[in-house]
Amino acid sequence: SSSHPLWPEIEHVVQQQVEWARLGLGDSGSGWQLFAEDGEMRMYRREEEVDGMVVDPLKAVHIVKGITGHEVCHYFFSPQYRYDWETTLEQMTVLETISEDTCLFLQTHKRIWPASQRDVIFWSHIRHLPNNQDRDGPDIWTVVNHSTEHKDHPANSGKCVRIFLTVCMLCQTRVIPPKDGTPITRDDISCKITYCSVVNPGGWAPASVLRALYKREYPKFLKRFTAYVINQTKDKQIMF
Numbered sequence: 001s002s003s004h005p006l007w008p009e010i011e012h013v014v015q016q017q018v019e020w021a022r023l024g025l026g027d028s029g030s031g032w033q034l035f036a037e038d039g040e041m042r043m044y045r046r047e048e049e050v051d052g053m054v055v056d057p058l059k060a061v062h063i064v065k066g067i068t069g070h071e072v073c074h075y076f077f078s079p080q081y082r083y084d085w086e087t088t089l090e091q092m093t094v095l096e097t098i099s100e101d102t103c104l105f106l107q108t109h110k111r112i113w114p115a116s117q118r119d120v121i122f123w124s125h126i127r128h129l130p131n132n133q134d135r136d137g138p139d140i141w142t143v144v145n146h147s148t149e150h151k152d153h154p155a156n157s158g159k160c161v162r163i164f165l166t167v168c169m170l171c172q173t174r175v176i177p178p179k180d181g182t183p184i185t186r187d188d189i190s191c192k193i194t195y196c197s198v199v200n201p202g203g204w205a206p207a208s209v210l211r212a213l214y215k216r217e218y219p220k221f222l223k224r225f226t227a228y229v230i231n232q233t234k235d236k237q238i239m240f
């Protein structure tokens, strides 16, 4: 509900992330390095450090056939599916259901050797930005996850190092209606995904270790997640 204390921050961060995700990668001078490619998926990162810690922003663009942006965002946002696709997840708790499109999560992730175990608290918001203003404008679905504090779970109070993240999953659905006017099937749809992520690993971890971990884990994550959505939706009615 828009009266929740987090609402102004949610509104601001969602607008900012949608703008950021919709920006291209700029010219080569903007520092984005292509570090992973797999079929239609292209993953870019920039090398950035904050207080000596690696916080390399990541931007991935992927085009997936047979699913819609609404379906991608539905499976990314909804807590009930997360253990199916988030394999680094050890424990997920919904601390608060702020509204039907906004939740507060506490997640502990499995330890990724040699870094120590991490946890994260973030709000997650799903939003449909229809293109009703101009017909051929993009119809966008997005999920934004952004770290926040919680009075009952102070950072670094237990066994885990607290990480901080901002993640935006932005999707644009493309439909090519069949010429003969027959109903649209999954062969006629595709989804352009822009996934932006900045993960601050919290406690100190060697830059080389983190960069190797990011390089290995991120491509796996996006491939696994999109394959999961394809598999979950293949025999279901299209969710536009």
Ligand SMILES: CC(C)(C)c1cc(CCc2ccccn2)cc(-c2ccc(S(=O)(=O)CCO)cc2)c1
Binding pocket: 086, 088, 107, 109, 110, 112, 115, 116, 117, 118, 119, 120, 122, 145, 163, 165, 167, 199, 201, 205, 210, 213, 214, 217, 218, 221
């Ligand atoms: C390695 C990397 C892929 C960057 C990574 C490592 C870890 C585990 C914690 C961690 C971080 C840094 C170093 C070691 N372990 C967590 C995450 C992470 C967590 C959450 C989300 S989310 O968008 O909120 C989807 C819901 O889970 C995305 C990414 C990423």
